[in-house]
Amino acid sequence: MVAVVFVCMGNICRSPTAEGVFRQVVGRAGLDGRVDVDSAGTHAYHVGEPPDRRSQAVARERGIDLSGQRARKATPADFERFDYVIAMDGHNLRDLQRLCPPGRADRLHRLMDFAPQHRERDVPDPYYGGPLGFDMVFDMIEDASEGLLDHIRIHHLAP
Numbered sequence: 061m062v063a064v065v066f067v068c069m070g071n072i073c074r075s076p077t078a079e080g081v082f083r084q085v086v087g088r089a090g091l092d093g094r095v096d097v098d099s100a101g102t103h104a105y106h107v108g109e110p111p112d113r114r115s116q117a118v119a120r121e122r123g124i125d126l127s128g129q130r131a132r133k134a135t136p137a138d139f140e141r142f143d144y145v146i147a148m149d150g151h152n153l154r155d156l157q158r159l160c161p162p163g164r165a166d167r168l169h170r171l172m173d174f175a176p177q178h179r180e181r182d183v184p185d186p187y188y189g190g191p192l193g194f195d196m197v198f199d200m201i202e203d204a205s206e207g208l209l210d211h212i213r214i215h216h217l218a219p
Contacts, residue, residue, distance in 0.1 A: 071101030174207035
């Protein structure tokens, strides 16, 4: 089993979208039960809340249900539980670096480093923008999720 957690600031927009998209990508690849997926936030602003309604709407339009997810705060234990701790942007990457226990920095990655079709390094936070931002974020996450699964297949699931 390979475990992946996606992390943004509040765990209501980008990281729950990444959790939902990556679950779908894993399922389409027939790897359910071999890859565990979760999401978290670097801040506790929204703990216990469902994903933002706009994130849910865009995901629903694309066949993904985020409604069962609830926001939680990332902890140092995530670096023990998860093989991949995936930051949505540089700000969250720095927050996670401060949270990371000694000897676990190899588990920390930036999502867009796995995106073959995008040159951007950060997934922008769509929270204060318009609806098009949520669609753009979804597209970026979808691209990076495919690349991340390819990476995991090569490094952990190869026959």
